[in-house]
Amino acid sequence: MTPAASTTSHQEGVNITINSLIEAQTAFIKHWLQQQAEPLATEAWQWLGAQSLNKYLNADDLTRLINDGILTQPMSDIMRSDVRDIMRTLIYHPANDNVPLSDLVDETQIVTLATYIGNYEQQRNILISTFIGNETFADLLTQTLYHAINDFMETTLDRAGGVGKLMKMGRSSFEKATNRNLDEKLQTYLHRNIKDLAQRAEANAQAHLSNEEVTRLLVTGWARIKDQPVSRLQEYLRETPEHSSIDHLEASLQQSYNRLRLSPYLHSLVAAVVDTWYSNHQFDSIAELAASLNLGPSASMALSTTMIPMLNDALESDWFTTHIKEMLSAFYAQPDIKEGLGLQEL
Template identity: 25%
Template sequence: MYTHPLLEQLIDAQLAFLDQHFTQPSHIEAEFLNFYQWFRKQRLADLWSFQELHQLLQKQLLQTPTSTHFIAQIAEHLQFFLIHPSNDKTQIQDLISVLTVDQLAQYVASKRGHRERLIKTVVNNQAFSAMLSQLIQHAIQDYLDNSMVKHVPGVSQFMKMGRSVLESVTDQDLENTIQQYLQRNILKLSQMSEHVLNQRFDDDKLYHFQAELWHKIKTKPLSVLRDYIEIQDLPKTVGLGHDIWEHMRQSEYLAQQLHDGLHTWYSRNQAHTFDALLRDLNITEDLVARELSALLNPIVQNMISSGYLRERSRMLLREFYYAESTKALLQL
């Protein structure tokens, strides 16, 4: 490789200067803060276009599969949370304010229209109708076969005779008779169910129901969650959530949502400076000066001590000094 003594001396001198300059923490902090002062004044639209941001997010969120290692880490952290020893001595009320619970209860109780539409949708569903019919049929059958027979002496023989007469007249057994009656009247039964549920869950009763529920659970430890979540199944359940996401991210629906959502956000913020955008993330100039610059300093120090910064700087300086324009300037 061709070298020139003067150029090599200039390169070494500049490298020595950079080493000395950046070994001072105050210099690193000053450079970082100067960069931040410049960056915070730039407008979003001056640095990145909507198309560039959309292309990046589309590639990283929708076109790139989530790594199996990341999925395993999620399951690991959830397991760590559930088995943490502090869960045994931390109560639910230690983490959730009673004022928040009360506000939530008032909000839910006040949504009468939403609640009535939900009840109407549920009770008019075929699955609910079938369940209600089976429940009533079993209740009647149980009452006839057990309750009346046990509590009314001598009624057993009478019930058997009555059943026999009914079945001979209708040409079918009692169970089918009850079932057909329920099927013919299921609409009326559903309407009655809707009326009863709306009465049972009116604003006042629903609010007090939530209050009573809170008083029952507030002193329970967080470890009670282990009664409802199988820790050993977390890899499987987290994996199922991942499968749902994998299917969603490839859908046209999510692609359209990402495009339109980002476009709305960009349109509102493209004229804003990064200072305003960073403040939405609680990143202020004071945070940068006190915390982020302190985190950056060890990185730069390691780059210097490992020789990485010196070697990269040498490469760039050699390209500069051995360029024909620079040699001509130095008359070499």
């Protein structure tokens, strides 16, 4: 055998030996990891839980993650569709027919909230003034009284026979003599005087709606509806092919979100909130942070157990096998490893 042939034969033997080692070690690594998957997952969680937050993250990292990773991108159409479907499922679920509103809100919560609202006299007076003491309320009251008076007059004149006809003639004569429509004259009169009436109504409301009265009204109002089923809320929604209240609600929320998510105002709030939270928890371990979310060791163990099948599938995948072989090939390709194992080329 020539030296060249001998060298080639020896090289083939070296390659076969290395390839055999790689195959055997790849199989061993995969089998060993599969056998140790559960304790490794548990130990990994334990190790992660012992690490301090500030070892890997700072406040700027979290702020950048929220601003650049979350707020920069609009909510995807798929996610928006999921939100609508979930809202629709929750609102129209059959269980709502058998669950009263009182099961969702405790009676003591209503009393506490009503008392809290009732004790804010200044804010209550401002609210009353906003609703009653403004031009919109005055205009609404003017139109309401005008229609009531006009309807009464028309009904009375129609039933009054000859007297009604005489009154209609008088109305016509008045309009010709003054060159003004009686309806317009009536509305002008009501609007001019209704402001004083609105001010009186505001004063009466503030005088009679005491703290105790407001509390009583709120508690009484809750008592009237607390036994109604949750599904009663569906009456305030429409769900037809032409009009969906849920679609409209989701679209409105999305519009507000898109308007705010890139605003300097929201970004400044995010930075302030992150700084506050981070200053409170920067020295906490990951386990302590998880515990604050009620994710204790039992929850971590349950999560680890759930992930075992996925981990096993990953170990059996082609990409994992390929990477193990590439890693081992690079290892054995090192000259000192070849020399140390007596696999050097001739």
